[in-house]
Every structure is written in C-alpha cells, then in structure tokens.
Amino acid sequence: MRGLQRWIGPTVATVAAMVSCNTALAHVTVQPKDAPANSYAHLVFTVPHGCNGSATTALRIRLPDGILSAKPQMKQGWKVDIKSRKLDAPAQGPHGKSITDVVEEVAWRGGPLPDNLYDTFGLIVRLPDKAGQTLYFPVVQECEQGVDRWIEIPSAGESSDKLHSPAPAVRLKAKQ
C-alpha cells in the first residue's frame, strides 16, 4: 500500500506534465482559463517559444472591451508600453469613479527571449460583470525574424482547439 502511494505522486505529475506540454504549451496561452466575473484577476501569459525558432523581442496584448483597469507586470530587461483609448461614453468604475480612458494595448519590448527558453508576462485586470462570456486577448508576438499572431477567434459553435494560432481566452464565471 505504501509502495503504491509512493508512485501515485510521480505518476500524476508526469501525466500532468505531458498533458500540459502537449497542446497548451505549443501556443501563447493565458492562465487562469476561467475567472470570476466582476473581480480583479491576475492573468499570466506564457510565451513557450519564439517565432519559428527566432527569439522573441516583443509581446503585445490587446485588451477586450469591458476591462476598465489594467496593470502590466514590470519585467527586468523589458520596456512596457501602455496604449490607452478614450471611451465613447464615460463608464462607472468599480469604486464609483467615472472612467473616461481605458487601456487598449499593453506591450513588453526587449528581451530577446531565446526560442529554447520560456517566460511569463503578468497582467492584473478588473474583469467585467459578464458571467458566462469569454474574453479574448489577441497577442502579437514579434521576433528577431518574423511575427506570430495569436489572434484567431473561434466562430460560434467552433472549438478553439482546431485553430492554428488561437487568441488566449478567459471564461468569466459567476462570482462565488
């Protein structure tokens, strides 16, 4: 019994590692995959490889509509650019503040991040109160040679598994 118990851990871990390696890490992805609506979330974007073997020099993320505040992570060796846009009509912020400008695009430039290493890029956002919806964060990965665009959004009823370069997505679930 003890012998069996000793093996459960490694087995589960190896399977988990293989599953996590398989499809998810072939793409630029976001964690967590679902988060409570109408709350703050710490999103982590993983860049698992370069563009066709070339080192990554920039990661640009466009934020979906409905995100009223966003704060990118500071990273050693990367310069952060925050691009804002004016809202058509001022929106009510979470603390009763009126908001006129929202972050449209966040970009980390620098590196270069070699193809054989990975890195993560953090973003704290306030998610909108739209439980059940999926938010897409299209990502442009710029490299020393070439660009990979993780911007494909599945059409209604289509699974994103079939897409070649799907945009990272977060599903909003009801707040507990």
Added chain:
Amino acid sequence: MRNLARAAWWWLLAVVLLPSAAWAHASLIASNPADGVLLARAPSTLTLTFNEPVEPLTIRIVDQSGASADVTQIRRDGAQLVLTPPTTLGDGAHVISWRVISADGHPVGGSTTFWIGWRGVNAPQVVRSDDMLLRGAIWLVRLAIYLGLFVGAGGAFFVAWMRGPSTPAMRAIGNVVNSVALAALALSVGLQGLDALALPLSSLLDLDVWIVGAHGSFGLSAAIAAAALLLALLSHRASGALAKVMSLGALVGVGLALATTGHAATASPRWLTTPAVFVHGVALTFWIGALAPLALAMRGPRQTTVNVLTRFSRAIPFAVAALLASGLLLAIVQLERLDALWTTSYGRVLAFKLALVALLLAIALWNRLYLTSRIERARLKSRRHMRRTIVAELVLVVGILGIVGLWRFTPPPRALTVAAVPFFTHLHTGQMMADITVSPGHAGPINIAIQLRTPDEQVLSAKGVSVTLSSADNGIEPSTAEAQSLGGGQWRVSMAAPVAGRWTLTLDVLISDFDQLHAAAPILIN
C-alpha cells in the same frame, strides 16, 4: 501535504526532462525542390526541412492527373526528411503532400508543388526574370531571327519565284542573315531555358537550361525555323525548279514556325488565330523578302528592273491585303477592347508598331504609284530614287521588327483577363465580402484575384491577405501564400492548383495587428 509537494517536484522534473523542442508545432522551413520551381529532369530524391525533428505520418506525391503514390522510402536526417519517390516522376506537375507529427504530438500538414519539363498547359510565355541583360539578349536574338526569316528566307523566295536578280551581292546578304539567324536560333533555346528557370545569363552553360528551353512549342518552333533557314541557304546554291521548291519550303516554314508558338498563335479560338498568324507570317515574309532583291535590281539592266518591278507590283497588293486582314483579326482577339491600345503596354507596343507600319505603307504606295511608272518611262534618276526609298523601307522594317520583339515581354490584354474561362466565386461573411477570380479555371499555375469589401459595399482595407489552397478530394494538404495588394481592396497571388477537382480556398484577412477575418470557399478546377 508532503505528497503534494513531492508531486509538484516530480511535475517540474518531468517538464524539464521532456524534450526541449516539444514546445512548438513543427513547421516546414524549406523543401528541395522548392515550392513552384521548374526542373529540367526528375529529381531522384526530395527533401523536406522542418524547424525540428518530426515523425512522418503520410507523405504522398500527387501528379497532375490526380494519381497519388505514397512515399515509403523516407530517411530521417535531423530535422530533414529525405524522400525517394516510388517511381520515376514524369513531366508536368507534382505535389508533395505531407503530414507529420511534431515533437509536441500535434499533427501538421502541408504541400509543395514543383514542375518537371514545363509549367502548366499552354502557359503564356511571359518573361519571368527581371534581368535586364537577359531581356536585352532575348530581344536582340529575336531580332536576328526575324531578319533571317523575313529577309533571308523571303529573299530566297523572291529570287526563285519572281526571278529577282541572283547576284553575288544577294547571295552574300542571304548567307549572312541566314547564318546569323541560325546561330541566334540556337542561342534562343538556351535563353528561353534561362528565362523559364529564372536563372541569370551566367548559367547558360548548364545543360538543364537547354533541355528546358527546347521543351514544348518553343523548341518545335525553333526546329521549324531552323529548317526554313537551312532551305533558304541551300536554295541560293540551287537553281530552277529545285530552288523554287526549296524556297517555297522556306516560306511555308517561316509561317509554320511563327504559328507554332507565341501569344498570338495560342490565343483562343485557335482554329482562327493559328491560320491567321501563318497567313500574316507568309505575307510579311513575301513583302520584306522582296525589298533587298528589289533594291539590288535597281542597279541591274533597265529591262530586268522593269520586269521584276512589274511582277512585284502585280503580287504585292494581295500580300498586303492578307497582311492587313490577318493583322486586324489578331489585334481584335488580343486587345479585346479599343482602349487597351493605350492603357496596356501590349497595346502601346501595337500602337507604335502600327504607326511605323503606316509610314512603311505610305513609302510603299509612293514607290508603287509614282516611282514605278516613272521607271517604266525610263527616267534614269528614278531608279536611284527607288533604291534609296527601298533601303529606307528596309531600315523601317528593322525598326518594326525590333518593336515586335518587345511583345515577348508584354502579355496581351486577353492573357491578362482570361487565359481560359476563369472560376469565379463570391464569399460573404458577417464582416466581409470577397469576389474571388481564379484564372485560368483549369489545372496548372493559377492567378487568384481577390476584391475585398465590407458587407455594406465599401472598400475593405486590410494589412495582409493570406490564401490557403487544399484539396481533400485529391489528398493534397494545404499550401499557403501571401497575396500582394494592388490597392483599392484588390489583392493578387500566384499559386498552383495542378490537379483538376474540388479545392478549398481559405482567406485569412488581417485587418489590424490584432484582428483577422477568416472565410473559406470551394473552388472548382477543370
């Protein structure tokens, strides 16, 4: 808790130990033969180079008839797959359709097309290389061939049939233009090969270049032209009936050589255009061929001059009428509409040629109506006059032939719009509309023209358009190319659909850095 911590460590270890290349989908970096190339001979092995080592799933070679053969002899060499085709590949198109598993366990597919011997059926001969030196050489060689055919073979015919003066000067002219043209003809095969393979002049010594050049209608035309030039050379050395037969053969040969290849002779309907080019060529050869012997006759005895002139004057109206009628017919077929005469480079070449031809006709008319009657009335000075105007005509002819040689580099409007019946389809999604024209609509190299609009009929501006073609029916995996913008929402790309049947065309339209529209439509290739 301790178990959990240990599991976490194992997880980390496993992640680190899994092959480091396992993080990306494999993608094809290069292939040999490269996509779209034309080869002279069948390659014994094919290579696919990926960005990481891959495991082949299915790799097949599909030829233009749709027959597919699985490749079973596959050697792995690092990130390369070296394939040995199951049989020797024949002429025409071949698609390598591959499906492999990348190290991350994802199957990835793609295809690449190459051609052996020739590219497509009756693909219009449009210069592919931008090499000015090569273009200049092609033009000069063509001019030399024209002069040999028209002045040389035409001159031999005139001497034999219209009893033109068979003087040493005439024979010398014939020998020179015919010999130069024969050499130019040989060289033209190599230049044609260089052009087809898109190689520079420095590769002229490569045997493959000559094999490709001699392929198809161009090689056949060159062989007929060479025979015509040889007959013309020999007819100068013969006399009487033999010379007549030989020079007639040369004249017919010129017409056949011209009618075998080129834009005009291969335009549709061919039952009309091929004979028209033949008639145009024969009439032209008769006229131009007469000029040198006539100029020389002006120096001979007066009675001979008058006799030759009379015979020529009787025959030439028929030749000119045939020339103009066939020329008009070909111009209508090639241009399709009048404004193409100044809006296309083909039309501008034609307009310039017509202007010079009008000048030539005016001089000829002056000779015929004014000078000829004066010579008949024995005015001494008029013969010198006539000789000068004929030499002027010859100079003008060289100019016209030089301009005609430029057509080698300008596809006619007809070929630009339709080489055959194009395939048209309209795509409509919630965010865009696309008019897609695939021409020609039959198997081979194809041009895809795309007009993008928004659903409310406005021009849809895009940053980039990539087009993917695949044919599940033919077992051909997708192949993708980037289209080029022509402005105004118009995009164009050249690809290959070498097998007839149902294909799927997929459009990925990049609207901004982060927005992409996607649509797919079935395409029928005959």
